[in-house]
Amino acid sequence: MNLRELDIQELDRRALALTGGIVAQVKGDQLPLPTPCPDWTLHGLLRHLVSQNEGFAAAARGAGGSLSVWRGGGLGGDPRAAYEASAALVGEAFAEAGVLERPFTLAEVRDGATFPGRVAIGFHVLDYVVHAWDVAATIGVPWEPGEELTAAALLIAERVPDKGRGPGAAFERRTPSPDGAPPHHRLLALLGRDPHWAGGPC
Secondary structure, eight states: OOGGGSOHHHHHHHHHHHHHHHHTTOOGGGTTOBOSSTTOBHHHHHHHHHHHHHHHHHHHTTOOSSGGGGSOOOOTTOHHHHHHHHHHHHHHHHTSTTGGGSEEEOTTSTTTOEEEHHHHHHHHHHHHHHHHHHHHHHHTOOOOOHHHHHHHHHHHHHTSOSTTOSTTSSSOOOOOOOTTOOHHHHHHHHTTOOTTOSSSOO
């Protein structure tokens, strides 16, 4: 399997829905909780998800080169509604004709590098499948991306280079994964997560 064989737009819709279903289970008193992302409480992580959706939507329309479009997402008084609005925004942008061949400038990735639309949307798929786990692990609910979405995210994660990973970067450094680990555990490890995290840093 390679990236061109994936229906990346459909996979992205599934990743957004997966995350949205978990975000919908968040309760207000859980927003201060720590998450597997050591820099963020749950409130900060949800704000990041909204901001990233807005940033990717801007990038799909040729305006992703400014960091400001990646940092403006707010939750208001309703994180679920904020997430759903941002998901609708990026979903509409990713559904536009010709988007897979369009150049996306991603201000947060490698000093504003530009990627083909298909590759950039793949990054978004990966981000939302794994961040869905971050939210699920934080609030103690199931994370069930399914075999196809897990396999696609794993394929993308394996191609993210080690260079430029770490604190403040788009992707965390890899962590060791034991031989024979299930695919969803290998996926989490490739993005710097401990699949058994329970209230501490990755």
